[in-house]
Amino acid sequence: MTEQKQRRAVDNPPVGINDAVHSPDGAAVRLTGIHKSFGKVQAVRGVDLQISPGEVVAFLGPNGAGKSTTIDVLLGLIRPDSGTASLFGTSPLQAVQAGRVGAMLQGGGLLPEVAVGELISMFAALHRSPMPVAEAMDRAGITDIAKQRTSKLSGGQAQRVRYALALVPDPDLLVLDEPTVAMDVEVRRSFWASMRDFTGSGRTVLFATHYLDEADAFADRVVVLADGTIIADGTGAQIKASVAGRTISAVIPGARPDDLSRLQGVVAVEQEAGRMLLRCNDSDAALRALLQTAPATHDIEITAGNLEDAFLELTAANRQESHR
Amino acid sequence: MSTLTSRAPGTVGMTARYALMSTRNVYRNVRFLVLTVALPLLLFLLYVNLYKGEDTGNGISVVAYLMVSMASFGCIGAAINTGARIAVERQTGWNRQLRLTALPARGYLVAKAVVSMLVTLPALVLVFIAGATVGDVSLSAAGWLTTGLAVWLGLIPFAVLGLVIGFAGTVDTVQPISMITYLGLSILGGLWFPVEQFPAFLQDVAKVTPSYWLADLGRSVLVGDGVPITAVLVLAAWTVVLGLVGIMAYRRSGTKI
Numbered sequence: 001m002t003e004q005k006q007r008r009a010v011d012n013p014p015v016g017i018n019d020a021v022h023s024p025d026g027a028a029v030r031l032t033g034i035h036k037s038f039g040k041v042q043a044v045r046g047v048d049l050q051i052s053p054g055e056v057v058a059f060l061g062p063n064g065a066g067k068s069t070t071i072d073v074l075l076g077l078i079r080p081d082s083g084t085a086s087l088f089g090t091s092p093l094q095a096v097q098a099g100r101v102g103a104m105l106q107g108g109g110l111l112p113e114v115a116v117g118e119l120i121s122m123f124a125a126l127h128r129s130p131m132p133v134a135e136a137m138d139r140a141g142i143t144d145i146a147k148q149r150t151s152k153l154s155g156g157q158a159q160r161v162r163y164a165l166a167l168v169p170d171p172d173l174l175v176l177d178e179p180t181v182a183m184d185v186e187v188r189r190s191f192w193a194s195m196r197d198f199t200g201s202g203r204t205v206l207f208a209t210h211y212l213d214e215a216d217a218f219a220d221r222v223v224v225l226a227d228g229t230i231i232a233d234g235t236g237a238q239i240k241a242s243v244a245g246r247t248i249s250a251v252i253p254g255a256r257p258d259d260l261s262r263l264q265g266v267v268a269v270e271q272e273a274g275r276m277l278l279r280c281n282d283s284d285a286a287l288r289a290l291l292q293t294a295p296a297t298h299d300i301e302i303t304a305g306n307l308e309d310a311f312l313e314l315t316a317a318n319r320q321e322s323h324r
Numbered sequence: 325m326s327t328l329t330s331r332a333p334g335t336v337g338m339t340a341r342y343a344l345m346s347t348r349n350v351y352r353n354v355r356f357l358v359l360t361v362a363l364p365l366l367l368f369l370l371y372v373n374l375y376k377g378e379d380t381g382n383g384i385s386v387v388a389y390l391m392v393s394m395a396s397f398g399c400i401g402a403a404i405n406t407g408a409r410i411a412v413e414r415q416t417g418w419n420r421q422l423r424l425t426a427l428p429a430r431g432y433l434v435a436k437a438v439v440s441m442l443v444t445l446p447a448l449v450l451v452f453i454a455g456a457t458v459g460d461v462s463l464s465a466a467g468w469l470t471t472g473l474a475v476w477l478g479l480i481p482f483a484v485l486g487l488v489i490g491f492a493g494t495v496d497t498v499q500p501i502s503m504i505t506y507l508g509l510s511i512l513g514g515l516w517f518p519v520e521q522f523p524a525f526l527q528d529v530a531k532v533t534p535s536y537w538l539a540d541l542g543r544s545v546l547v548g549d550g551v552p553i554t555a556v557l558v559l560a561a562w563t564v565v566l567g568l569v570g571i572m573a574y575r576r577s578g579t580k581i
Contacts, residue, residue, distance in 0.1 A: 097426045109416025126425035
């Protein structure tokens with residue numbers, strides 16, 4: 001079983017010959033037209049996603065964007081209302097039972113009343129070719145708390161135990177749902193270092209986060225999810241460029257915000273104390289267009305946008321559009 | 325693809341392993357075990373004091389009759405309460421994590437039923453020991469073994485019932501649900517008071533309960549009358565019906581809360 005698992009260097013092309021053998025359609029993850037509602041709430045509204053083996057992908061989006069639901073669908077934990085999910089060309093259930101998938105679930109519970117070491121051993125006993133328990137614990141940095149009861153762990157410790165559980169299958173695909181929640185800065189750093197080390201051997205990783213900097217720093221590719229649909233998909237740099245543009249601030253005599261928002265490169269317009277704030281995804285183009293249409297513009301300032309604010313803005317813009 | 329075809333062997337072994345690990349966890353919870361065993365055992369000892377030496381007139385001593393009743397009572401409680409603990413595993417999300425293992429769903433369900441069956445043993449064994457020692461119930465070794473086995477196997481529908489409650493209930497509701505089911509079935513099935521003392525309509529109700537037939541099965545084997553077919557059929561029917569309800573509850577519990 002172990003020899004059948006894929007191990008490739010990260011810098012190899014995403015789809016190799018070997019992959020074709022082990023995943024007939026060449027994709028580690030393939031979601032097609034996923035829809036899922038809970039009662040009246042449409043959590044996921046048509047997600048299509050393909051991840052190639054070896055990719056490290058961040059799932060970025062605010063709370064309630066549908067990240068966890070999408071992850072539950074791709075792990076086979078919930079059935080979508082429509083659409084299909086496949087992992088390595090098989091059903092999620094088959095991939096899970098073959099030990100190709102490890103996952104850290106959001107708020108995933110730990111069995112109460114047992115020691116951490118026992119919990120990991122127990123979990124490993126339910127896999128066909130698990131990673132040695134000691135190795136999983138070492139990689140997750142929980143060797144020193146092996147004797148501690150699961151009910152007595154801090155939030156960060158519990159997260160690391162969940163990470164160890166995700167490593168236990170020695171998976172080809174690692175799915176992490178908001179892995180760094182409840183971790184302090186120090187722990188967060190060592191977590192990502194450990195994750196990097198693990199994925200260096202060519203495994204596929206999908207992690208959900210609502211931190212743009214985390215997505216940018218650790219993923220090859222960032223998929224932005226808002227209101228249950230994918231609104232952007234690209235490298236961290238591309239997402240930053242489209243999400244987090246610059247702001248032009250200027251006094252523009254006689255200009256109406258509506259007209260300004262139609263200028264090339266402008267995403268949104270605000271008025272503030274006699275000045276116009278033009279949020280741009282291409283500030284160069286926007287400035288050229290602005291000076292052409294309103295030559296009287298003066299007191300121009302251009303500032304780099306705050307990533308988080310811009311990101312929130314983008315998702316908010318998407319929301320407005322979808323309600324139109 | 326050979327990874328997938330080679331997954332059939334090992335499922336049984338994995339199920340057994342999971343059942344044993346879970347049983348060990350329950351057995352470690354001493355408070356739970358004591359609570360399961362204490363009430364039936366104390367009640368039985370009280371009855372021994374009251375009725376020792378008396379005869380029911382049906383070829384069985386009052387103490388032997390009550391021994392089967394109290395063993396059944398204790399075992400039903402252990403089976404139902406153990407299954408109901410699944411609701412806690414579901415609430416914490418541990419259940420979801422388990423779905424990400426090679427243990428298939430049916431293996432999980434079978435293992436949980438096995439755990440419930442194994443957790444009934446202390447109540448069964450202790451009440452029988454009390455019967456043999458304090459209660460002066462005398463049976464041959466084979467008699468003890470077959471009676472114990474009859475009661476134990478008759479608990480299968482109750483183990484399944486525990487699973488149903490564990491999957492249908494939530495952490496807040498399982499306690500009252502399992503308590504009402506446990507006491508309701510025990511009283512209605514005539515484990516506390518003989519069914520013959522019930523009003524006529526309740527006697528009819530009693531004869532539909534699995535608990536009535538569990539005790540009937542145990543007593544029949546104890547006095548050497550063999551295995552009563554009616555009891556076996558009723559208990560089997562309960563197992564099938566509860567099993568179907570259980571599968572439905574399990575499927576429903578898979579969709580998020």
